[in-house]
Amino acid sequence: MAMFVHLTAAANTPRIRRAGIRADSRGQGGVRGVYCFPVLPSYTLTHQWLRELARFGPKGALSAVHVRLDDAQEVLVGHYRDRAKGAQQWLTAAEAVARVAAQPDPRGWEVVVPRAISTREVHRIRAVPQVAGWRYVPDAHGTRPCTCFGCRIRGEYGGRRLRERHPHPLDGPPPPVPVLLARIEAAGDPGDPAALRDALHWFGLRRRGPVDHLTRLAAHPDPTVRRDLVWAVQGWSTPGVAELLDLLAEDPHPDVREAVADVREP
Known part of the structure; x- marks a missing residue:
């Protein structure tokens, strides 16, 4: 039996004791499963993801859930940088432990179990210090x-x-909204693409904005302007953003349609 550790919010531990670990994470290629890491002789390496998960995960303390998997269980293993390249590999649980343990620097490696973890596979749950591991990227300290x-x-x-x-x-x-609108007006009609994209960059740093003043840019002849318009308004809470994105979702240029799909991806 191969031993792995799964890091989760301490608030989830009662549910895990009762019903196991749900397969609610996404891995390479959209695989649904449970992220975990082999238990190695080094405590620091075993719990290396603690500080990084604390940056993005749920608020509060994290707990370590040790799980035992059958040696023949297929898992997805690789470095997190390989995930976007589709270079992670399917191995058995025993092979995954051996592969990670053999790395000269196993920091950044991850394992995905492509299913839920049952309560019978949960070996123990314990509190862990919240200061172990790296942040941002391995070797980021001092940078x-x-x-x-x-x-x-x-x-x-x-x-x-x-x-x-x-x-x-x-x-x-970002500059004030009147200043940015004046820059867009000064860019002309249909407008210089470089000046418009610069103004849209600063609009993208705001939480709200004048959607009605920017809607005309959805018809700009330069697709890079229309694409940057998508990224500028996608995070706004202003009424009318959804309708503008609906309009840009039907844009004739594939880069603009892809940008809308990216910002709307759950």
Whole structure:
């Protein structure tokens, strides 16, 4: 029997004791299953995902759920960077443990069990210190975090102080709405694509915006402007965003339609 550890919110442990672990995560290729990691001699490596999961996962403490799987159980194993490339491999549970243990640096490796975990397979549940593991990426310690809009996490602890110490040239704060609208007006009709895309970049850093003033850009002849319009308004809570995205979902250019599909993907 192969031993793995699954990290989850401490609040989930009563349900796991009663009904097991649900297969509610998505792995490579959309595989539904349970993320876990082999139990290695090193405590730090075994629980390496703790701090990273705490950044994105549920609030509160995390617990470690040890599970025993049949050696012949097929699992998906590989480095997390291989997930997007489709390079993770299907191995038996025993082979997965051997593969990860043989790595000179197993940080960042993951295992997906493509089914739910039953209560009979749960070996034990215990509390774990919340300071083990890496954050951002392995070996990130000592490297200045990126504060650009794509890398930052809204509401992350200490995020505002980090951005104040290391401001990013494209990080904001965005100019006021009247200033951005004046730039769009000055770009002309239909408008210079570079000037419009620059204004849309700053609109994308806002939580709300003037949808009615930007709707005309859905008919701009440059598809890059229409694509950037999708990304600019997709996070707004302003009424009319859904209707604008519906219009752009029927755009003749595939890049624009793909952008709408990406922002609407659950």
